[in-house]
Amino acid sequence: MIATTVSLLLYPALGWSDRPSLLLSQRSRLHRRDDDIFSPRRSRRRDSPLRSSSSSSEIHAATGRDDRHRHRTRHPHEELWSYVIENYSPDAYVGPHVELAIRSTSDEGGTGIVASCDVPPHTEVMRLPLGVVGMIDASSILDSYDEGGEDGRDDVLTLLKGTWDGGGVGCGGIDGGKRLAILAGVVAHLQLTRYADTTADASIGGGGSTSYALEQSRRHSLFLDAMPLLPRRQYDDVDVDDRRRHRHPFPTHYLYWTDDEIDNLLRGTIGQTRAREVRAGIGLVVREWSSSFLAEHRDIGDDTSRRTRVLDAMISSFAAVLSRSFGDAAGRDSSGKGRMLVPLVDMLNHDDEEPNVRWMWHVGGDEDAIEGGRRGDIVVTTLCEVKRGEELLKSYGWRPSWDIASSYGFVPRLKSQRWECSAIPLFPAEIDFAPDQITNHRITLDLSLESNYGPLVKAVLESAEAVDEVYVIEKRDDAIDEDETIENVKSERPEQLERLQLVSLFRPPPMSTAEEYPFLRRQPCVVVGTKIQSSPSRDNDLYHRDAIESILPAFRAAASAISQLRDQQNRSGTANTSQIVTSQMAVAARDSGWNAPARRLIMEGIIDRVKNLVDDGTNAKAWLAKQNDATGMADDSEEHRRFRADMARDLREAELKVLRALEKELLNGKM
Numbered sequence: 161m162i163a164t165t166v167s168l169l170l171y172p173a174l175g176w177s178d179r180p181s182l183l184l185s186q187r188s189r190l191h192r193r194d195d196d197i198f199s200p201r202r203s204r205r206r207d208s209p210l211r212s213s214s215s216s217s218e219i220h221a222a223t224g225r226d227d228r229h230r231h232r233t234r235h236p237h238e239e240l241w242s243y244v245i246e247n248y249s250p251d252a253y254v255g256p257h258v259e260l261a262i263r264s265t266s267d268e269g270g271t272g273i274v275a276s277c278d279v280p281p282h283t284e285v286m287r288l289p290l291g292v293v294g295m296i297d298a299s300s301i302l303d304s305y306d307e308g309g310e311d312g313r314d315d316v317l318t319l320l321k322g323t324w325d326g327g328g329v330g331c332g333g334i335d336g337g338k339r340l341a342i343l344a345g346v347v348a349h350l351q352l353t354r355y356a357d358t359t360a361d362a363s364i365g366g367g368g369s370t371s372y373a374l375e376q377s378r379r380h381s382l383f384l385d386a387m388p389l390l391p392r393r394q395y396d397d398v399d400v401d402d403r404r405r406h407r408h409p410f411p412t413h414y415l416y417w418t419d420d421e422i423d424n425l426l427r428g429t430i431g432q433t434r435a436r437e438v439r440a441g442i443g444l445v446v447r448e449w450s451s452s453f454l455a456e457h458r459d460i461g462d463d464t465s466r467r468t469r470v471l472d473a474m475i476s477s478f479a480a481v482l483s484r485s486f487g488d489a490a491g492r493d494s495s496g497k498g499r500m501l502v503p504l505v506d507m508l509n510h511d512d513e514e515p516n517v518r519w520m521w522h523v524g525g526d527e528d529a530i531e532g533g534r535r536g537d538i539v540v541t542t543l544c545e546v547k548r549g550e551e552l553l554k555s556y557g558w559r560p561s562w563d564i565a566s567s568y569g570f571v572p573r574l575k576s577q578r579w580e581c582s583a584i585p586l587f588p589a590e591i592d593f594a595p596d597q598i599t600n601h602r603i604t605l606d607l608s609l610e611s612n613y614g615p616l617v618k619a620v621l622e623s624a625e626a627v628d629e630v631y632v633i634e635k636r637d638d639a640i641d642e643d644e645t646i647e648n649v650k651s652e653r654p655e656q657l658e659r660l661q662l663v664s665l666f667r668p669p670p671m672s673t674a675e676e677y678p679f680l681r682r683q684p685c686v687v688v689g690t691k692i693q694s695s696p697s698r699d700n701d702l703y704h705r706d707a708i709e710s711i712l713p714a715f716r717a718a719a720s721a722i723s724q725l726r727d728q729q730n731r732s733g734t735a736n737t738s739q740i741v742t743s744q745m746a747v748a749a750r751d752s753g754w755n756a757p758a759r760r761l762i763m764e765g766i767i768d769r770v771k772n773l774v775d776d777g778t779n780a781k782a783w784l785a786k787q788n789d790a791t792g793m794a795d796d797s798e799e800h801r802r803f804r805a806d807m808a809r810d811l812r813e814a815e816l817k818v819l820r821a822l823e824k825e826l827l828n829g830k831m
């Protein structure tokens with residue numbers, strides 16, 4: 161996962177910056193709060209959770225034409241929640257134990273689901289049949305689209321269907337990424353169609369969409385309204401000040417940060433690398449698809465507003481799909497890597513440390529049931545007792561903070577202890593071959609130049625992987641002699657950390673070469689993960705030791721490469737990375753005799769990273785203060801920028817905790 165260098169200004173000069181507060185505090189601090197636009201009411205009567213239904217086969221029929229211009233007085237989440245309960249019972253079940261906690265986007269965590277009474281462990285609190293509740297997935301919508309149908313050709317659906325059926329899309333060529341992009345494209349199209357539909361009698365126009373998209377957008381209207389999507393009518397309806405405040409329904413997502421914020425607030429963190437990757441990848445797709453979207457939605461305003469609306473729709477759909485869609489592991493599309501959006505269950509917030517619910521996908525019957533089109537149910541069950549008033553929290557799956565942030569736009573708060581990641585440079589930015597000599601000749605090698613580090617990184621990865629394979633075989637043969645405690649630690653380690661991974665951090669060039677090559681460099685780093693803790697009293701030494709053990713082979717190989725470079729320099733006066741003997745690196749990677757220089761490299765890397773993270777954090781603060789002092793910035797923008805700065809600070813802190821824990825372990829182990 162080497163980072164891409166492309167940086168993309170997604171929303172040039174729009175200064176989009178507002179963001180909900182990020183961290184869930186105590187679970188008990190959950191209240192319904194008045195939103196600026198909607199006045200939420202109770203979502204349902206407690207004594208009767210499932211209002212009697214009309215027909216479960218009508219999907220959101222109540223949101224047809226007559227409903228389009230109705231000014232909703234309830235929050236869209238509440239509207240959707242009540243609708244599902246009232247109309248899809250008894251097929252859909254939402255237990256009497258749970259209710260919706262509506263919180264505005266600026267409240268902590270946004271909307272969530274809370275227990276309305278004490279709920280025992282292993283209680284099924286929700287069962288949502290996918291075929292009934294109005295889920296959105298790309299295959300259902302694209303498979304039923306008939307290009308040659310009476311309603312005429314739909315440019316966007318034709319494009320997406322072609323891509324779905326095997327055409328290319330510039331989102332990294334990864335199957336999963338492609339499917340995610342297509343779902344985002346479908347959602348953007350439905351939202352634009354819905355927008356044109358709801359504004360059809362206003363001066364803005366409307367009706368530019370084919371009736372298939374229109375039918376689908378009406379069918380899913382409540383769900384679309386409940387997602388953080390743009391454009392939307394209610395944002396247009398409120399006055400200008402309010403609009404500025406509300407126009408970004410998901411402002412903390414990296415897609416809404418400005419380039420300046422990415423550069424200044426995130427500098428030095430893996431979060432910055434990830435943010436650039438996400439923005440660049442999505443930017444390419446948006447660019448590739450926008451002409452079809454503009455052609456299809458030609459009636460939603462003049463040239464300028466149409467472009468803004470199309471861009472808004474595409475970006476907000478990506479943010480929504482990244483943060484709310486589920487993997488369709490059992491696969492209603494051919495290779496089982498689809499994504500789906502499922503109402504209600506997507507209101508569950510995340511807790512990786514102590515989730516109290518989980519969701520499962522139940523098909524019932526046998527595998528053939530899926531082939532035969534059975535969609536199955538999503539079932540949410542409590543994992544432990546959930547006390548009245550507590551929020552139901554599921555784990556979105558283990559991912560380090562910088563990765564969670566890139567999909568979900570928040571950084572989880574560290575409550576007790578959890579697995580977290582940082583990155584340690586494989587090589588120093590610059591090798592000084594003769595630190596004590598005074599000479600006119602150049603005796604440094606810039607290892608942050610790709611031409612220099614490229615061959616080394618490849619050899620390091622291969623060497624470390626070969627060691628991993630040997631370890632697996634030895635472990636199998638010698639399982640009984642293994643240290644039990646370390647084994648437990650290993651078995652707990654998230655599987656993502658099982659293989660060596662690299663990220664490239666963006667760094668300024670070393671001083672000695674900055675004049676010659678003044679551009680930002682990518683410094684290859686090994687991702688390292690361990691348990692971090694909120695209180696200093698808890699000891700996780702074993703995890704830290706294991707984290708160092710797991711990356712040692714890579715650093716032994718790197719130490720061998722550096723030693724070869726030094727030898728070359730001593731022998732011939734020049735050092736060239738292309739002359740490094742990779743077989744020597746592979747041998748070193750397995751040899752504990754290389755532990756001392758490898759540990760030294762790790763230590764140097766940690767010290768370097770800690771210093772940079774701290775310095776960059778100080779600079780970020782100063783930058784923020786300067787921005788806030790600048791005149792002309794609206795209060796809300798200032799506040800939202802501060803929220804983003806908080807998010808960047810949390811990312812930095814998570815990395816620093818990992819690095820400091822490992823530094824301590826190295827010192828305890830006397831290097």
Ligand SMILES: C[S@@+](CC[C@H](N)C(=O)[O-])C[C@H]1O[C@@H](n2cnc3c(N)ncnc32)[C@H](O)[C@@H]1O
Nearest residue numbers: 182184269270271483506507508509510568570
């Ligand atoms: C699947 S949605 C959950 C429902 C969401 N809260 C809402 O208001 O619609 C995921 C989003 O909820 C928010 N979220 C979830 N868990 C959170 C947490 N532990 N802290 C802060 N925000 C959280 C993030 O904005 C995330 O992208």
